[in-house]
Amino acid sequence: MSSPKPLWNPYLAGALLGLGLLLTFVMTGHGLGASGFTTRLSAAVSHTVAPTATESNAYFGNMVGEDVNPLDSWITWQVIGLAIGALIAAVSAGRFKISIDGPNKLRISARLLLAFLGGAIAAFGARMSLGCTSGLGLSGAATLATAGFLFLIGFFATGAGFGLLLKRYWR
Amino acid sequence: MTLPMTISSVASGLIGGLIFGFALERAGFASGCKLTAQLRFKDWAVFKVMFTAILVCAVGLYVLDLAGVMTFDSIYIPTTYFWATLLGGVGVGAGMAIGGYCPGTSVVSFMSGRIDGLVFFFGLLFGTVGFAGVYERLEPLLDALPGPEAQTVPELLHVPTWVVLVALIAVAVTVGWLTRDKSSQEVCKPTSLRDAGVPMGAPRGAA
Numbered sequence: 001m002s003s004p005k006p007l008w009n010p011y012l013a014g015a016l017l018g019l020g021l022l023l024t025f026v027m028t029g030h031g032l033g034a035s036g037f038t039t040r041l042s043a044a045v046s047h048t049v050a051p052t053a054t055e056s057n058a059y060f061g062n063m064v065g066e067d068v069n070p071l072d073s074w075i076t077w078q079v080i081g082l083a084i085g086a087l088i089a090a091v092s093a094g095r096f097k098i099s100i101d102g103p104n105k106l107r108i109s110a111r112l113l114l115a116f117l118g119g120a121i122a123a124f125g126a127r128m129s130l131g132c133t134s135g136l137g138l139s140g141a142a143t144l145a146t147a148g149f150l151f152l153i154g155f156f157a158t159g160a161g162f163g164l165l166l167k168r169y170w171r
Numbered sequence: 172m173t174l175p176m177t178i179s180s181v182a183s184g185l186i187g188g189l190i191f192g193f194a195l196e197r198a199g200f201a202s203g204c205k206l207t208a209q210l211r212f213k214d215w216a217v218f219k220v221m222f223t224a225i226l227v228c229a230v231g232l233y234v235l236d237l238a239g240v241m242t243f244d245s246i247y248i249p250t251t252y253f254w255a256t257l258l259g260g261v262g263v264g265a266g267m268a269i270g271g272y273c274p275g276t277s278v279v280s281f282m283s284g285r286i287d288g289l290v291f292f293f294g295l296l297f298g299t300v301g302f303a304g305v306y307e308r309l310e311p312l313l314d315a316l317p318g319p320e321a322q323t324v325p326e327l328l329h330v331p332t333w334v335v336l337v338a339l340i341a342v343a344v345t346v347g348w349l350t351r352d353k354s355s356q357e358v359c360k361p362t363s364l365r366d367a368g369v370p371m372g373a374p375r376g377a378a
Contacts, residue, residue, distance in 0.1 A: 081188020118270015119294020125262015154260025
């Protein structure tokens with residue numbers, strides 16, 4: 001198998017990302033996101049498993065119901081685009097490969113447990129702040145919103161703290 | 172022409188998303204190792220990509236506003252709720268350091284074949300349901316200390332927008348210069364499935 005193509009220069013990738021974000025603002029008046037979709041998907045899954053409890057839930061309640069499909073939203077199409085764009089990029093660069101990333105001194109089971117735990121914590125955080133790294137950190141900061149920068153400060157300070165704590169599990 | 176345009180949500184979502192996903196993958200952000208290497212200060216690509224993207228878009232929005240083509244009033248600017256916004260950042264930061272990703276990059280990760288990215292994504296759904304379960308009890312905290320609606324940093328500091336843009340460009344250039352040699356592209360190699368199941372000490376690059 002030939003080796004994958006090198007990654008792009010970070011400034012080039014960042015410029016493309018910034019132009020894509022700007023184009024999204026021009027097309028829709030708002031930026032890019034991700035956790036809006038995972039929230040709607042969670043509501044949909046929760047509604048399938050436990051319809052009554054989900055409909056009476058204070059957070060999910062207004063996203064679900066008889067005639068309401070929580071996934072019927074702009075963000076669903078955007079995340080489908082995100083997934084397709086990532087797949088095209090990975091395949092065309094020869095980087096698509098079934099594999100497991102994560103702290104490489106840990107067993108696979110421990111890595112997957114950390115991935116699940118990290119996902120749960122990240123989602124809880126993103127729901128508190130009404131946005132994740134994409135919706136608030138990237139899109140919010142691009143509008144120079146105070147909220148975007150406050151989010152990024154919390155994100156980076158805590159991320160670096162935990163990052164250094166977990167450093168020993170990386171080669 | 173008035174902006175933002177009214178374009179169908181399917182088309183605009185797919186176009187914006189395609190560029191988003193493509194750029195993130197080409198930046199190397201499908202890799203939890205690469206993303207968290209920033210948090211271990213081994214690789215500054217996350218900072219450079221994020222800052223460049225924010226600046227390119229912010230300068231573009233500024234120019235469109237100056238030209239009167241698309242003013243800041245016509246775009247969505249999030250509002251600060253001090254504790255909710257800050258603690259949300261804390262949660263997403265901790266989640267990335269522990270699990271390797273954020274919501275968007277976990278999708279990029281599993282679309283490049285990484286199983287931990289998919290597991291992170293399932294974790295997101297679990298965490299969201301958990302949040303919904305305690306939402307009512309958290310509401311007082313979430314609503315506390317709201318800032319002025321859609322406040323921007325130039326408004327907060329009472330300075331012109333261009334001053335903030337120049338300051339951010341100065342930060343990006345300075346950090347970029349200081350970290351110009353830091354890239355761990357060769358260090359990050361995910362474990363292929365052939366090696367999976369082998370505990371610590373598996374030979375690197377054996378696949």
